Amino acid sequence: MKKIAIDVDDTLSATSLKFHQVLSKLYGSVPGITPPAMAKHYALSGRVLHYGDNPAAFNYIHNLSNSPEFHLDLKPISGSVESLNLISQHIDCYWTARVDTESMRQVTELWLKKYYPIRPVVMRPSEYATNSSFLKAEIIISKPGYYSAVIDNDVRVVHALLELGYKGEIFVHGLTEEDHKKHFKKNTSQIIFCENWDLLGPALIDYFS
Numbered sequence: 001m002k003k004i005a006i007d008v009d010d011t012l013s014a015t016s017l018k019f020h021q022v023l024s025k026l027y028g029s030v031p032g033i034t035p036p037a038m039a040k041h042y043a044l045s046g047r048v049l050h051y052g053d054n055p056a057a058f059n060y061i062h063n064l065s066n067s068p069e070f071h072l073d074l075k076p077i078s079g080s081v082e083s084l085n086l087i088s089q090h091i092d093c094y095w096t097a098r099v100d101t102e103s104m105r106q107v108t109e110l111w112l113k114k115y116y117p118i119r120p121v122v123m124r125p126s127e128y129a130t131n132s133s134f135l136k137a138e139i140i141i142s143k144p145g146y147y148s149a150v151i152d153n154d155v156r157v158v159h160a161l162l163e164l165g166y167k168g169e170i171f172v173h174g175l176t177e178e179d180h181k182k183h184f185k186k187n188t189s190q191i192i193f194c195e196n197w198d199l200l201g202p203a204l205i206d207y208f209s
């Protein structure tokens with residue numbers, strides 16, 4: 001049976017939306033700096049749009065990224081709950097670059113359990129201080145034939161998968177092919193871009209049927 005590994009932040013949880021709410025309150029809101037713009041910018045560059053250029057905000061963002069409280073009340077992205085219930089039997093695990101500390105694991109598992117089918121959660125081992133797209137991709141590659149598909153929002157992870165020779169299906173949530181083309185010249189034939197869950201849900205059902 002085809003199995004899939006599913007990313008959490010900005011794939012299932014509206015993490016950029018929460019970042020926007022917190023940062024705009026503290027550092028001021030700016031026209032054009034919207035949650036979707038922040039989500040796309042992060043997915044394409046690994047950087048937090050606008051606020052990440054402010055050193056004080058940058059430190060604050062880093063602390064929030066490792067804060068269990070911040071992650072506990074994230075909203076699920078519209079359409080993701082219904083879609084995951086429909087492909088439940090194919091979900092192998094959730095797959096996140098959140099650091100595997102006791103409190104982050106507890107919060108992540110608790111949050112996922114609240115909305116989605118219960119599955120193991122693969123997290124970034126705590127000895128890896130920096131977020132490495134390659135590490136995340138290697139976790140998938142190290143189980144050949146095991147995950148026939150993955151979903152992520154972060155193109156750095158996607159590119160790492162391609163460079164490591166991953167042969168499965170790669171679904172990207174939150175970006176269009178045009179968004180990707182503007183920044184990268186990579187061959188995208190293996191990638192299925194779905195800007196939202198209205199597109200991703202049917203694409204997954206189609207893939208598994």
Ligand SMILES: [Mg+2]
Binds near residue numbers: 010
């Ligand atoms: Mg993510």
